[in-house]
Amino acid sequence: MGCTASTPVMDTTDTDYYEKQQNNEVEKMLLQHHQQDKNRVKMLLLGAGESGKSTVLKQMRVLHKGGFTLQERVQYGHIIWADTVSSMQKLIIKGRELGVRLDCDDASNRELFAEKQKVLDYKALDDIDPLAAGGANFLRDYVLKYTQDDRARHKIMNSGNEPNGANGGWENPDGSRYEGNESEDEMMRGLLEDVAPTGEQSKKYTKTEIAAAIQKLWKDDSGVYACFSKSNHFHLEGSAPYFFEKAHLFAQDDYVCTDEDILKGRIKTVGITETNFNIDNTKFKILDAGGQRSERKKWIHCFDDITCVVFVAAVSEYDETLMEDDRFNRMHESIMLFDSLCNYKKFLNKPFILFLNKVDLMKDKVRRSPVRKYFPDYNGKTNDVEDALKYFENLFLSINRSNRPIYVHRTCATDTQSMKFVLTAVTDMVIQESLKKSGLF
Ligand SMILES: Nc1nc2c(ncn2[C@@H]2O[C@H](COP(=O)(O)OP(=O)(O)OP(=O)(O)O)[C@@H](O)[C@H]2O)c(=O)[nH]1
Numbered sequence: 001m002g003c004t005a006s007t008p009v010m011d012t013t014d015t016d017y018y019e020k021q022q023n024n025e026v027e028k029m030l031l032q033h034h035q036q037d038k039n040r041v042k043m044l045l046l047g048a049g050e051s052g053k054s055t056v057l058k059q060m061r062v063l064h065k066g067g068f069t070l071q072e073r074v075q076y077g078h079i080i081w082a083d084t085v086s087s088m089q090k091l092i093i094k095g096r097e098l099g100v101r102l103d104c105d106d107a108s109n110r111e112l113f114a115e116k117q118k119v120l121d122y123k124a125l126d127d128i129d130p131l132a133a134g135g136a137n138f139l140r141d142y143v144l145k146y147t148q149d150d151r152a153r154h155k156i157m158n159s160g161n162e163p164n165g166a167n168g169g170w171e172n173p174d175g176s177r178y179e180g181n182e183s184e185d186e187m188m189r190g191l192l193e194d195v196a197p198t199g200e201q202s203k204k205y206t207k208t209e210i211a212a213a214i215q216k217l218w219k220d221d222s223g224v225y226a227c228f229s230k231s232n233h234f235h236l237e238g239s240a241p242y243f244f245e246k247a248h249l250f251a252q253d254d255y256v257c258t259d260e261d262i263l264k265g266r267i268k269t270v271g272i273t274e275t276n277f278n279i280d281n282t283k284f285k286i287l288d289a290g291g292q293r294s295e296r297k298k299w300i301h302c303f304d305d306i307t308c309v310v311f312v313a314a315v316s317e318y319d320e321t322l323m324e325d326d327r328f329n330r331m332h333e334s335i336m337l338f339d340s341l342c343n344y345k346k347f348l349n350k351p352f353i354l355f356l357n358k359v360d361l362m363k364d365k366v367r368r369s370p371v372r373k374y375f376p377d378y379n380g381k382t383n384d385v386e387d388a389l390k391y392f393e394n395l396f397l398s399i400n401r402s403n404r405p406i407y408v409h410r411t412c413a414t415d416t417q418s419m420k421f422v423l424t425a426v427t428d429m430v431i432q433e434s435l436k437k438s439g440l441f
């Protein structure tokens, strides 16, 4: 008698059987997801606040995702208009504080004097839709950035809370989240009372008139320009000159922002955003982290399974202080951050890329602001951008205590043409590296 191998017979009437089947399916799916995730390139964009991380990500979207939605173009239109007005107001107010003589403060210069009055009276929040501009996050950032009212700043800074997440929820000091709306709305209303317009004043002028006044002050008031040259002493939007030049367009209610406008515009990143790309048949997940101090405690949550890190440092900021603490030099902060990330044990065997960003602004800056004044051991030529860039590049590289090379690129993140080359070189290198690691190359 032959012997046959017996196969266990499943009792398909058993309810356990169906449960086991389902579990197997779920496990299979999880495994597949895990496998897919392992094959995906996970690139982290890190660096201090305003260094240009989100601008790099925007360029990736222009190159690989066809750019921006209409909703984003409208949102940036509102934000840029508010930033245009507030930046000019700030130049006038800071000019006085810094002792810069403004032509528009001279009552005998009637035209400029009147234009200044219009700009100072105008309340940008009157003419924009705060919801379309980003809701609670926009309003809070607006108040923090521009109000001259210390009470409002103080109230926010000491609230112990930070809005985070798309709907503007707040993280409590103990780490729990508050998503509620009522008291947040109330708080925002309270804050805005401190800075909000009476409504009456603004309505005296149209946006077109205000745009014309801004452009006149920018072009004809030598004091306003002199104050701009000292803007390393206070916080001013880096793209303010661009906004002033195009103020007449941003003043139009139906103006739709171009790609360049969006690249020049700024929305601070809150938390960590994830964007997926398909580049040369490789899936990229790019994580863009908010760089301001209060945001950095969230970084650790995305450090696992990283393929590579792109560290963005704004080299033009060697003579500026932090928005969040004006006692700290921005470049020192960036170097300190680079030190801890480049030598962080989880990143030691990962490709590490350094973008020395804002080289366009650096070129203008070295002519008027000597590097040696802020970095006494700088021994390159004064006013020489190449020497200054080399100095900062060496400074960053000297911090690397690992054996792996750091890939350095000098970038202008707002320039699509040059970024196309840089980003292609970076993604090619990362794809090659990950193929080598997976043994496929
Ligand atoms: N001129 C110039 N402006 C730049 C460059 N890179 C970024 N910017 C501008 O700098 C501002 C800040 O850039 P973001 O990309 O928002 O900075 P970030 O690092 O994402 O900042 P956080 O989200 O706060 O961490 C924006 O207005 C950009 O347009 C550059 O290379 N040149």
Ligand SMILES: [Mg+2]
Residues within 6 Å of the ligand: 053, 054, 055, 267, 268, 269, 288, 289, 290, 291
């Ligand atoms: Mg950002």
